[in-house]
Amino acid sequence: MPLHVAKHPVGIESRVVMLKSMLNLESNDDVVMVGLWGQGGIGKTTLVKALYNSTFRQFEGSCFLANVQETSKGCKDLVTLQEILLKDTLLLQQRLEVSTVDKGEGKWFGNGSRIIITTRDKHLLTCQGIYQDHVYEVEALDDSQACELLSKHASQTHQIRIDLVNGALNYAKDVWESTLMKFSRSPNKNFNNVLKISYEGLDENEKEIFLHIACFFRGWKREYTKKILESCDLETTARFEILVKRSLIRIESDILEMHDLIQLMGKDIVNQECCDDPGRRSKLWLYDDVDEVLSNDKEDCVVKAIVLKLPEWTEMCIHPNAFTKMRRLRLVILHNLQDSFQGPLCLPKGLRWFEWPGCARRITGYSSGSMKLVGIDMSKASTTVVPKQFKDLQQLKYINFSYCKSLICIPDLSCTPHLEKLVLSYCENLVEAHASIAYLEKLRVLTLDGCSRLGVFPNVLKTKRLQRLHLTNCKNLERFPDIPHKLESLTLLSIEGTATKELLSSIENLVSLEKLNLSVCKNLTLLEVVRLNWNFSRIILVVPN
Structure with missing residues (x-):
C-alpha cells in the first residue's frame, strides 16, 4: 500500500520528477544511491514518501524505514532495522535473524536496486559515496507555493479569495514575530527535540561555534566572526x-x-544552563541580563561571552570591578552602551576580544600580569583610552582606535610582536606615529586615513608582511618612508590627499603592488610619477589631478 504523504501535497510533483531522473530508473546495470539533504522540518520525509509511492511498484520488493536516527540508538536497534529491511524487501513471512551489524555497502545490493537516504548531515552522504550529482538539497516552498498551501488549508470546503490569503500572510508576519518572542521565553519542547538532533551530533568545539552564532553572530560577516572566535x-x-x-x-x-x-533552539540551550541567574550562564545577549551581571560585583560569575548590540544609545551603570572577577570571560562586545561610571576599566587576564566603540572609560588598570587579549576595538572613544604602554598585551593581533579625537600619538608598539592590523583612521589630533610600527614583522594592514594632523611618520618601513597601507587625507604628511628591501606583500598603497612632495626611488621595491592612489597629491606632479619608469601594466594607477 502507498504511504500517506500529506493532506495537500503542494510543490511535490516537480521535485519528484527531478528525483526520479537522479534515480535513473530505466537502467538495471548498477546500484544507485540518492541523498535528500536539508534542515529539520523542511519536508525531506514528505518528499521521499511521495517519491517512494511513485516508484515502489517498479521493484520486486521495497521497504520504507522511518525515523532511523531516533530508533537506532545502539547496535541492537540497528539489527532490528536490518531485520525489517530484509523482511520487507525479500517479501518474507517472518523476520530473518541478524546476529551482528556492519555498515551497508552498495555492492551488497543487486543491480537495479535504488537506495534513498534523507539526512540533515551532508557528510553522512559523501562518506557513503553519494556525491554532489546524487545529492538533492530540499528547499522551502517558494512564495506562490506557500500561498497555495495556505489557501488549501484555509478553505477546506469553500473557495477563498487570493487577496484574503495575502492579507493573512501579512498578518501572519506580525504573529510570527510575536510567536518567536514567546518561544524565546518558553520554547516548544517538541520543536526543540527535533531540531537538537543535528546539534547533539557535533563535537564540543563545533557546539560552541554554533551557540556563538545562534546567540551573537547571526547576520555578521563570516571573516570577522572567524577572527573573533579564533581569538x-x-x-x-x-x-x-x-x-x-x-x-x-x-x-x-x-x-x-x-x-x-x-x-531559538541554540539560545534555549544556553538559557537552560541556569534559568533564574544570568551570572550562571556562559553567554549573555539581552540588556536586562547583562545589566544584572555588570551592575553587581559577583563572586560566582561563570559568564564566558557578552555581546550586546543595542539599536540606540542606552545607559548602564557598570560596577567598577564587574569584569575583574569574571575569570572565565573571553569575549566582550558592547555597542551603543553608555556607562554612567567614569572610573578606570580593569579587564580580566583571560579576556581575548574586547570591543566597545564609544567607551568613555580609561584603560589604566589591568589584572596583574600578562594578558591574553587578541583584539581590542575602542573606536569613537571620548577620552584618551590608549594605554601609554602595551607591555602586558603581547598577544594583541588587532587594534582599532579610529575616531579617537583625544589621541595625539601612537604609543610604542614594540611589545606587541603579533600585531596584524592597526586601524587609527580619523584620529584628527594624531600628530605622530611611533617608529615601532615600521618594525612589526607580522603587520599586514595599517590604516591612518583622515589623520589630517599627522606629520611624523617612520623614516624607514621595514615590516615585510604589510599588505595594505592607507594614508588617505593625511594632509600634513610630506615625506613617504624609505623602503630598503623588496616588499613582496604590499598590494595596495593609498597616499591620496597627502602633502607628499616626491616619490622616493625605493618605492620601486613594491614589487607586488596592484593599486597605487596618488590623487589630490597637490605637491606631486605627473612627471614625478612617470620618471620612476615602472611597469604600470600590472597596477591600477590613480594619478594626481
Whole structure:
C-alpha cells in the first residue's frame, strides 16, 4: 500500500520528477544511491514518501524505514532495522535473524536496486559515496507555493479569495514575530527535540561555534566572526562548513545565517544552563541580563561571552570591578552602551576580544600580569583610552582606535610582536606615529586615513608582511618612508590627499603592488610619477589631478 504523504501535497510533483531522473530508473546495470539533504522540518520525509509511492511498484520488493536516527540508538536497534529491511524487501513471512551489524555497502545490493537516504548531515552522504550529482538539497516552498498551501488549508470546503490569503500572510508576519518572542521565553519542547538532533551530533568545539552564532553572530560577516572566535581558541577553519552540512547554518554572500527556530533552539540551550541567574550562564545577549551581571560585583560569575548590540544609545551603570572577577570571560562586545561610571576599566587576564566603540572609560588598570587579549576595538572613544604602554598585551593581533579625537600619538608598539592590523583612521589630533610600527614583522594592514594632523611618520618601513597601507587625507604628511628591501606583500598603497612632495626611488621595491592612489597629491606632479619608469601594466594607477 502507498504511504500517506500529506493532506495537500503542494510543490511535490516537480521535485519528484527531478528525483526520479537522479534515480535513473530505466537502467538495471548498477546500484544507485540518492541523498535528500536539508534542515529539520523542511519536508525531506514528505518528499521521499511521495517519491517512494511513485516508484515502489517498479521493484520486486521495497521497504520504507522511518525515523532511523531516533530508533537506532545502539547496535541492537540497528539489527532490528536490518531485520525489517530484509523482511520487507525479500517479501518474507517472518523476520530473518541478524546476529551482528556492519555498515551497508552498495555492492551488497543487486543491480537495479535504488537506495534513498534523507539526512540533515551532508557528510553522512559523501562518506557513503553519494556525491554532489546524487545529492538533492530540499528547499522551502517558494512564495506562490506557500500561498497555495495556505489557501488549501484555509478553505477546506469553500473557495477563498487570493487577496484574503495575502492579507493573512501579512498578518501572519506580525504573529510570527510575536510567536518567536514567546518561544524565546518558553520554547516548544517538541520543536526543540527535533531540531537538537543535528546539534547533539557535533563535537564540543563545533557546539560552541554554533551557540556563538545562534546567540551573537547571526547576520555578521563570516571573516570577522572567524577572527573573533579564533581569538577565543575556537577552531573555525572547517567547522563552518560542518555546520552548513548539518543544516544548522547558511552562508549567504559571506554572511552567517540560520533559521529562526534553529536560532531559538541554540539560545534555549544556553538559557537552560541556569534559568533564574544570568551570572550562571556562559553567554549573555539581552540588556536586562547583562545589566544584572555588570551592575553587581559577583563572586560566582561563570559568564564566558557578552555581546550586546543595542539599536540606540542606552545607559548602564557598570560596577567598577564587574569584569575583574569574571575569570572565565573571553569575549566582550558592547555597542551603543553608555556607562554612567567614569572610573578606570580593569579587564580580566583571560579576556581575548574586547570591543566597545564609544567607551568613555580609561584603560589604566589591568589584572596583574600578562594578558591574553587578541583584539581590542575602542573606536569613537571620548577620552584618551590608549594605554601609554602595551607591555602586558603581547598577544594583541588587532587594534582599532579610529575616531579617537583625544589621541595625539601612537604609543610604542614594540611589545606587541603579533600585531596584524592597526586601524587609527580619523584620529584628527594624531600628530605622530611611533617608529615601532615600521618594525612589526607580522603587520599586514595599517590604516591612518583622515589623520589630517599627522606629520611624523617612520623614516624607514621595514615590516615585510604589510599588505595594505592607507594614508588617505593625511594632509600634513610630506615625506613617504624609505623602503630598503623588496616588499613582496604590499598590494595596495593609498597616499591620496597627502602633502607628499616626491616619490622616493625605493618605492620601486613594491614589487607586488596592484593599486597605487596618488590623487589630490597637490605637491606631486605627473612627471614625478612617470620618471620612476615602472611597469604600470600590472597596477591600477590613480594619478594626481
